[in-house]
Amino acid sequence: MLRRDVIRAVATGLALPTIDALTPDSMWAAARVIHDRIRRTRQGEALLVLTEHQNAMVSALAELIIPETDTPGATAARVNRFVDVMLAEWFDEDEREAFLRGLVDLDARSVNTFGTPFLGLDEVQQTVLLRGLDAELAALRQLNRPTNDHFFQHMKWLTLYGYYTSEVGATQELEQVIAPGRYDPCGPVRREASGQWE
Amino acid sequence: MGMNQTAYDAIVVGSGVSGGWAAKELTEAGLETLVLEAGRAIDPATDYVEHEPAWSFRFRGLGDRKSLARRQPVQRTCYACDEAASKFFADDIDNPYSVPDDKPFLWIRGRQVGGRSIMWARQSYRLSDLDFEANARDGYGVDWPIRYDDIAPWYDHVERFAGISGEKLGLAQLPDSQFLPPMPMNCAEQFVKEGIERAYGRERVMTIGRAAVLTVDHNGRAACHYCGPCHRGCITRSYFSSLTATLPAAAATGRLTLRPNSVVAEVLYDADTDRARGVRVIDAVTQEEIEFRGRVVFVCASALESTRILLNSTSTRFATGLGNSSGELGRNLMDHTMGGGARGMVPGFTDRDAFGRRPNGIYIPRFRNVTTAHPDFLRGYGFQGGAGRSGWGRGMSMPGFGADFKHALREPGPWRMSLGGFGECLPRPSNYVEIDSDKKDKWGVPTLRIHCAWSDNERTMLQDMAVAAAEMLEAAGVQDVESSVVDNPPGLTIHEMGTARMGRDPQTSVLNGYCQSHDVPNVFVTDGSAMASSGNQNPSLTYMALTARACAYAVDQMKRREL
Numbered sequence: 001m002l003r004r005d006v007i008r009a010v011a012t013g014l015a016l017p018t019i020d021a022l023t024p025d026s027m028w029a030a031a032r033v034i035h036d037r038i039r040r041t042r043q044g045e046a047l048l049v050l051t052e053h054q055n056a057m058v059s060a061l062a063e064l065i066i067p068e069t070d071t072p073g074a075t076a077a078r079v080n081r082f083v084d085v086m087l088a089e090w091f092d093e094d095e096r097e098a099f100l101r102g103l104v105d106l107d108a109r110s111v112n113t114f115g116t117p118f119l120g121l122d123e124v125q126q127t128v129l130l131r132g133l134d135a136e137l138a139a140l141r142q143l144n145r146p147t148n149d150h151f152f153q154h155m156k157w158l159t160l161y162g163y164y165t166s167e168v169g170a171t172q173e174l175e176q177v178i179a180p181g182r183y184d185p186c187g188p189v190r191r192e193a194s195g196q197w198e
Numbered sequence: 199m200g201m202n203q204t205a206y207d208a209i210v211v212g213s214g215v216s217g218g219w220a221a222k223e224l225t226e227a228g229l230e231t232l233v234l235e236a237g238r239a240i241d242p243a244t245d246y247v248e249h250e251p252a253w254s255f256r257f258r259g260l261g262d263r264k265s266l267a268r269r270q271p272v273q274r275t276c277y278a279c280d281e282a283a284s285k286f287f288a289d290d291i292d293n294p295y296s297v298p299d300d301k302p303f304l305w306i307r308g309r310q311v312g313g314r315s316i317m318w319a320r321q322s323y324r325l326s327d328l329d330f331e332a333n334a335r336d337g338y339g340v341d342w343p344i345r346y347d348d349i350a351p352w353y354d355h356v357e358r359f360a361g362i363s364g365e366k367l368g369l370a371q372l373p374d375s376q377f378l379p380p381m382p383m384n385c386a387e388q389f390v391k392e393g394i395e396r397a398y399g400r401e402r403v404m405t406i407g408r409a410a411v412l413t414v415d416h417n418g419r420a421a422c423h424y425c426g427p428c429h430r431g432c433i434t435r436s437y438f439s440s441l442t443a444t445l446p447a448a449a450a451t452g453r454l455t456l457r458p459n460s461v462v463a464e465v466l467y468d469a470d471t472d473r474a475r476g477v478r479v480i481d482a483v484t485q486e487e488i489e490f491r492g493r494v495v496f497v498c499a500s501a502l503e504s505t506r507i508l509l510n511s512t513s514t515r516f517a518t519g520l521g522n523s524s525g526e527l528g529r530n531l532m533d534h535t536m537g538g539g540a541r542g543m544v545p546g547f548t549d550r551d552a553f554g555r556r557p558n559g560i561y562i563p564r565f566r567n568v569t570t571a572h573p574d575f576l577r578g579y580g581f582q583g584g585a586g587r588s589g590w591g592r593g594m595s596m597p598g599f600g601a602d603f604k605h606a607l608r609e610p611g612p613w614r615m616s617l618g619g620f621g622e623c624l625p626r627p628s629n630y631v632e633i634d635s636d637k638k639d640k641w642g643v644p645t646l647r648i649h650c651a652w653s654d655n656e657r658t659m660l661q662d663m664a665v666a667a668a669e670m671l672e673a674a675g676v677q678d679v680e681s682s683v684v685d686n687p688p689g690l691t692i693h694e695m696g697t698a699r700m701g702r703d704p705q706t707s708v709l710n711g712y713c714q715s716h717d718v719p720n721v722f723v724t725d726g727s728a729m730a731s732s733g734n735q736n737p738s739l740t741y742m743a744l745t746a747r748a749c750a751y752a753v754d755q756m757k758r759r760e761l
Contacts, residue, residue, distance in 0.1 A: 065599040073604075085256065090263050130599060138597045157594040164590045165252035165259065173604075174590070178249050179425045183554035186385040189610060190553060 048088035049096065050080070056119055057103050058083050062159045064123070064130055071173045074163050082162030102151025106133075199478065199487040206232040206455070207756070209477055209492035211462045211507065214313020215738050216498035216725040216745045218440020219356065221448035221456075223749035224496070229756075230453050232490060233445075234460040234479060236499070237288075237309035240316065240441055246431025247282045255281045275690060276306045278317045278429035286310060286317050286429075292640040296647045303648045304689035305502060311458050312441030313500065314692070315738075317429040320410045320437050320557065321582065322362045323735035324353050324373045328568065332622075332731050336576050339530060339625030340701040342730045343711035346373065352743035359447075360438040360742065361416040363558075364408030372563040372580075372735070379413045380406045384552040386544035386585035386613035387560050393674025394562075402565045402670065407558040407582065410438035410739075419443065426555030437557070459483050461641045464511040465495055465520050465721060473720045474520070480641045494720045494752050494761060498745065501726035502531075502631060505697040506646050508723070509633045521698075521715035527708050529630045531648070532623040532696040532732040535579070535656045537684035538663030541616035542676040544585055551587055551610055559584035562617065562670075564734055566662070575658045579621035579734045581667060587611050615676055619663030622734040623688075624655050625696055650688045660685070693737050695726030713748040720761050724748045 047055055062074035062083070074080075087096045106129065110118040114125050121129070133152035140147045147153040163169040170176040175190065207229035210220045217233060224231045252258045261281040266274040273279045273287035288307035297303050308314035327346045333339040350373070357376040365380040383391060383406055391404040411428070412421045419442070420434040428437050435442040448454040459482040466489065468475040476491035497504045505528055511520035519527045559582050566578035588611035593603065634647040652660075664681035671679045688694075701707025704716035713728045715721040724745035726737060733740075755761040 066604050067601050069601045069604060082258070090257055090260065092264075127600070134597055134599060141595070156599070160590060160593050161258065161260075167251070167253045170251060170253065173608075176251075178251060179423045180554035181423045183381060183422075183424045183552070183556045185382040185388075185552050185556075186547070186550045187553045189549055189551045 048084050049100075050084045050087065053119075054100060054103055055080055055084065057106070058155075060119060060126065061130070061155055062162070064126060065156060065159045066163045072168050074159055077163045077166035077168040079159050079162040079166070082166070083158050086158060086162075098149070099151065099154055102155070105151065199489050202488055202490045204230075204232070204455075204490075206230050206490065206492040208232070208494045208496060208752075209234065209490055210496045210498055211465075211477065212236075212313060212497070212499035212503070212725070213311050213440055213445065213456065214308065214498070214500060214725075215315045215318070215440060216500075216741045217313065217496070218315065218444035218448070219742050219745040220496040220498050220722075220724060220749055221440075221454055222359075222444040223746050224753065225448040225451040225453040227749065227753040228453070229753065231448065231455070232492060233448075233454065233456045234462050234477065234490070235311045235313075235456065235458045236461045236482060236503075237311065237313075237458065238482075239458040240286075240311050242431055242433055242442060245285070246433050248425055248427050248430040248432060250282065250430075257281055272304055273306060275304050276692065278319075279306075280427075280429075282427070282430045283317055293645075294637060294639060295645050296634055296637060298647075298649060301649055301651050302687040302689075303650045304687055305646075305648065305694070306689065306692045307500070307503075311445070311456065312439050315439040316431060316441060318439075318692075318738060319736070320428065321561075321736040322357075322360075322364075322375065322408050322410045322739040323561075323580075324375060325349075325733045325735055325740055326371050326373050328371045328564075329731060329733035329735075332577060332733075333625065338576070339731050340699065340703065340706050343700055343702045343707075348711065349740075349743050349747060352747040353739065356739070356742040356746050359417060360410050360443065360739075361412045361419070362408055362410055362739070363406075363413040365405045367403060367405055367563070369403065369563055371568050375408060375739075377408070378416060381409070381411075381413060381556055381558050382406070383560060384556075384585055385547040385550050386615055389544055389547070390585065390615050390671065390674045390676060391560070393676075394670055397670070397673035398565075402562060404560055404562050407561045409558040411557050412436045417443075422557065424554035424556060426557065428557045461643065462499065462507055463487075463641070463643050464507060465497065467511065467513040467516060467520055467718065469513065469515060472718070474718055480643070482641060485641070493756065494722065496745075496748070496752075497721065497723045498725050501695045501697055501729075502646060502648070504723050504725055504727050505631060506633070506643075508698065509631075509646075510644055516717070521708055521717040521721060523717050524705055524708060526627075526699060526706060528632055528697050529627045530625040530696040530699050531629040531631060531650050531688075531694065532625055532729070533650070533688040534623060534691040534693045534732060534734060535621035535652060535660050535686070536618065536691045537686045538579075538621070538660040538667070538682075539581070539583070539616060539618035540664060540667035540671055540679055540681040541583075541614055542671050542679035544613035544615050544676055547613055566659075566666075572662075575655050575662065576624065577622040577655070577659070577734070579619040579659055579663055581617040581619050581663070583615065583617040585613055585615040587613055615671060617667040617671065619660070619667065620691065620693075620734050620736070621656060621659045621663065623732045624653060625699070625731055626653060629688075631697060648689075652685075652688060657685075693726070693732070695729040695732060695737060698723045698727035699730045700728045701730060712751040713744055714751070719755075722748050722752060 059080040062079040066074040210233045213235040288309045330342045334341040363378040422436040461480040509519040562581035564578040629650040668681040698708040700709040713724040
C-alpha cells in the first residue's frame with residue numbers, strides 16, 4: 001500500500017518502502033488508542049501519539065536530515081507534527097509500534113556507543129549514529145533487500161515528504177508555483193523540477 | 199411506484215462523456231430531455247480543488263489510507279483516486295460487484311454529475327479502418343456495421359466543440375483530428391523523437407499526445423494554465439468534461455432537466471407498443487421509486503453500468519435483459535492492456551528543465567500489424583509516455599542526509615524517458631458479465647458478476663511492448679534502458695467496453711450501426727458497451743462521436759415519425 005501511495009504522490013521510478021495492508025482489527029485497535037488524543041489535539045496543540053520524549057527525538061532527527069541552511073529546515077516546517085499525524089492516522093498499529101521501537105533502539109545504540117541517550121548527544125555524535133543507520137539502509141539497497149523493516153527508511157521518507165509538502169518547504173525551498181500559466185518545454189533549471197506537484 | 203407526469207421527448211441515463219453529449223445534441227435538436235444521474239451534483243466552485251497546495255490536505259495528498267482501504271479498496275488502485283479526488287470515485291461498499299477468485303477485474307467508477315469525464319486522462323484518438331475492419335479481417339467478434347467514413351464527420355463535429363490539441367501526422371492508422379495547436383515536447387522528448395525518426399523513418403513516429411485540453415481559448419473556455427492535477431477538476435474548464443462543456447450547452451437550450459441522485463434500476467418495456475416507455479428510478483436520497491416516461495431512451499451510464507441496467511430490465515418478452523434476443527448482452531467485455539514498456543536516461547540537457555506541469559505526454563501510434571503481419575499476435579498497441587527530471591522525491595531512496603543532501607536535491611535528477619504500451623484486447627464471448635441476483639447494491643439493485651481475463655494474444659503483445667519500447671529507446675540514444683512487464687488485471691486501464699456490441703446481424707449483436715437496439719428501436723446505447731472491437735486508442739473520443747451520430751439519427755427518425 002505505502003509504496004503505491006508514495007509513488008503516486010511524488011516523482012516516479014523510485015525504490016520506496018512497502019508496508020502490508022491493514023487488517024480491520026488493527027484499524028479498530030488503533031482507533032481506540034488514538035481517539036481521545038485526537039480530540040485533545042483538535043482543541044489545542046497536543047500530540048496524537050508521540051510522547052514528549054519521542055517528539056523531541058523525531059524533531060531532532062528530522063532537522064538532522066533536512067537542516068536549516070539558507071532556507072528553513074524540518075523544524076520550521078513542523079515535520080514532527082506531520083510524522084505524528086501519519087503515525088496516528090495513516091500507519092496501522094504494527095507499523096506505528098515498529099517505528100516507535102526504532103526510537104527506543106536508537107536510544108539504546110546511543111547509550112552503547114556514547115554512554116548517554118540520543119538527545120543528550122551533541123550534533124556530531126548524533127550525526128555519527130545517523131551515518132550508521134543510513135549505511136545500513138544503503139547496504140540493504142545494494143543487496144536488493146527490502147528496506148521497509150528499517151526504522152531509518154521510514155524516518156527519512158516521512159521527513160522528506162513532510163518537509164517538501166509543507167508550506168515552508170514548498171514555497172521557500174522549492175519556490176513552487178501553483179499555476180504556472182504556461183508550459184516552457186526547455187527552460188533553464190529552476191529549483192522546482194517539472195514533475196513535482198502534489 | 200410514483201409516476202412523474204412529464205412526458206419527456208428523451209431520457210438520457212448517465213451524465214458522463216456519453217450522457218453529456220446526448221444531452222447536448224438532443225436538446226439542441228429541440229427535444230425536451232431528462233438526464234438522470236445516479237450520483238450527486240458537483241459544484242466546481244467548491245468541489246474542484248486543483249489549486250489547493252499539498253499542505254492543506256491532512257495527509258499532504260497521500261490520501262486517507264484507512265478510509266480508502268475501508269470504502270474504496272478497488273477505486274484506490276487508480277492513480278487519480280488521491281486525497282483530493284477520491285470523492286469523485288464510487289464507494290465500493292455501496293456499489294459492490296463480484297468476480298471469480300481467479301479472475302480479478304478492477305472496476306473504476308465515477309458516480310456524480312460529470313461521471314468519469316471529471317477525472318479522465320483526456321487522451322483523444324480517432325479509430326481508423328484498420329480498427330473498423332479488424333474483426334472482419336481476423337474473425338474475432340462480429341464485423342463493425344460502420345466504417346471510418348461513417349464516423350469521420352462526427353469526429354469532426356465533437357472535436358470542434360470539445361477542443362483537442364495535437365499534431366497532424368497524416369497517418370492512415372491514426373487519422374488526424376480537428377486540432378487545436380499541439381503542446382510542445384520537452385528537450386529530452388524531442389531528442390528521442392528525432393532518434394526514433396532516424397531509426398524508423400515513417401514506420402514508427404513519435405508525436406505529442408492528442409489531448410482534450412485547450413492550448414488556446416476555445417468556445418468560451420480558457421486555455422490550460424499548466425497547474426497539473428487535472429483529475430481534481432479544472433475551474434477554468436480547460437479540459438473537456440461533460441460537467442463544464444456539454445451539460446452547460448444543453449442547459450442553455452432551456453430544454454434540459456438534470457436530475458442527480460437518480461439511480462436507474464431498469465428500462466421499462468411496454469409489450470403493447472413493443473417499445474420502451476421509460477425508466478424506473480430509485481431516488482438515491484429518499485429511496486422513493488419513480489417512473490419517468492420518454493419517447494426515446496439513451497442509455498449512457500458507462501459500458502458496465504448500462505449493461506447492468508439492461509440485464510436488470512427483464513420482462514416476459516425479454517427474460518434475460520432488454521434487447522437481448524441475441525444473447526450477446528453482457529458478452530465480449532474488453533479493456534486495453536497496459537504495463538509493457540521501457541525507460542532509460544536521456545543524456546545531456548543538464549542545464550535545461552521544463553517549466554509548468556503539462557497535462558499530457560507523448561504518443562507513438564500503432565506500428566504492429568499495420569502493413570505487415572506480426573508472426574506472434576493479432577492487432578497492435580500504441581505507446582504513451584514522456585520525459586522528465588526527478589526532483590526531491592529521489593532523496594527517499596538516495597543515501598545521505600544533512601545540508602549537502604538537502605542542497606543536492608535542489609538540482610533536478612537526470613532526464614528519464616519512459617514508454618508504456620496500450621494494447622488491443624480481442625472480443626471474446628468468454629469475457630462476460632452476468633447479474634448476481636443475490637448481491638444487491640445500497641439501493642437494492644442487483645449487481646454484476648464480472649468474468650474477464652486476458653488471452654494469450656494480449657499477453658504476448660504485452661511482452662512485445664517491452665521489447666519494442668526498449669529497442670526504440672536504445673535506437674534513439676537513450677542510456678541504461680530497462681524494459682518491464684507488469685501484468686495488470688483487466689479494468690485498471692478504465693477502457694472497459696463491448697458488452698452490448700453493435701453489428702449488422704440482430705442474431706449476433708445487440709445494437710445496429712447507430713447504437714440502436716435491434717429489438718427495441720427507441721432504446722440507444724452510446725457508451726463503451728457499443729464497441730465491436732477495442733482498437734488500441736483511448737476510446738472516449740469515439741464514444742462522443744458515436745453518441746452524436748446516434749442522436750442525429752434518433753432525431754431524424756422521430757421527425758419522420760418512425761420513432
